[in-house]
Amino acid sequence: MQLEKLAKSHKEFKEKYLSEYATRFQELAVKGQSPKVLFISCSDSRVIPNLITHTNPGDLFIDRNVGNLVPPFQPGSECTAVSASIEYAVAHLHVEDIIVCGHSFCGACKALYEESDPNDTKTEHLTRWLEYAKESKLSALAMVGREDKDALLRATERFNVIAQLKNLLSYPVVQDALEEGKLFIQGWYYHIESGDLEYFDPIEHRFKALDEIDIKTD
Numbered sequence: 001m002q003l004e005k006l007a008k009s010h011k012e013f014k015e016k017y018l019s020e021y022a023t024r025f026q027e028l029a030v031k032g033q034s035p036k037v038l039f040i041s042c043s044d045s046r047v048i049p050n051l052i053t054h055t056n057p058g059d060l061f062i063d064r065n066v067g068n069l070v071p072p073f074q075p076g077s078e079c080t081a082v083s084a085s086i087e088y089a090v091a092h093l094h095v096e097d098i099i100v101c102g103h104s105f106c107g108a109c110k111a112l113y114e115e116s117d118p119n120d121t122k123t124e125h126l127t128r129w130l131e132y133a134k135e136s137k138l139s140a141l142a143m144v145g146r147e148d149k150d151a152l153l154r155a156t157e158r159f160n161v162i163a164q165l166k167n168l169l170s171y172p173v174v175q176d177a178l179e180e181g182k183l184f185i186q187g188w189y190y191h192i193e194s195g196d197l198e199y200f201d202p203i204e205h206r207f208k209a210l211d212e213i214d215i216k217t218d
């Protein structure tokens with residue numbers, strides 16, 4: 001059990017981090033949050049949105065789930081958690097960007113190629129959830145084939161980001177905000193092994209290094 005270890009870490013957080021950000025936390029508590037970005041990423045413990053974007057509390061509205069998946073808009077669906085985050089972020093927080101961030105060595109994408117026991121009902125939710133990533137597997141297989149397994153997995157992870165961007169477009173709140181020019185959606189891919197980020201260029205239909213973006217300086 002990790003309780004003691006976490007209690008010790010929390011004490012360190014209060015002593016070191018909280019004192020540095022005390023004013024910011026107080027402002028956020030009184031004024032409320034107004035994040036500009038909805039960041040959808042994997043629950044993977046190695047992908048930490050605030051760390052890899054070097055952002056602070058209040059900057060990102062984050063939805064993390066297994067495989068950074070976005071179920072398509074479907075009235076009456078039982079699967080509402082990610083959809084609620086999207087609708088809240090766009091309709092109430094008025095975020096300016098939605099970023100779907102996939103990553104290398106994603107266990108969810110790897111699991112698409114592993115046999116699952118149809119009689120095993122103990123992980124039924126996981127099996128059903130991963131159905132939302134099946135299109136990515138088919139796209140990667142069609143492009144890369146099965147021979148080079150690493151290449152196939154890296155392609156699946158990237159196709160998975162592109163598929164979720166498409167699903168985002170099925171949400172009426174997203175469609176409205178896009179038409180009004182108030183929202184941008186982006187696909188990112190994070191390399192766990194190097195810390196590098198790529199973004200999806202929909203015109204060239206490929207991922208490019210985020211480092212190549214021209215950054216305006218004041």
Ligand SMILES: [Zn+2]
Pocket residue numbers: 042043044066067068103105106107108109
């Ligand atoms: Zn993952």
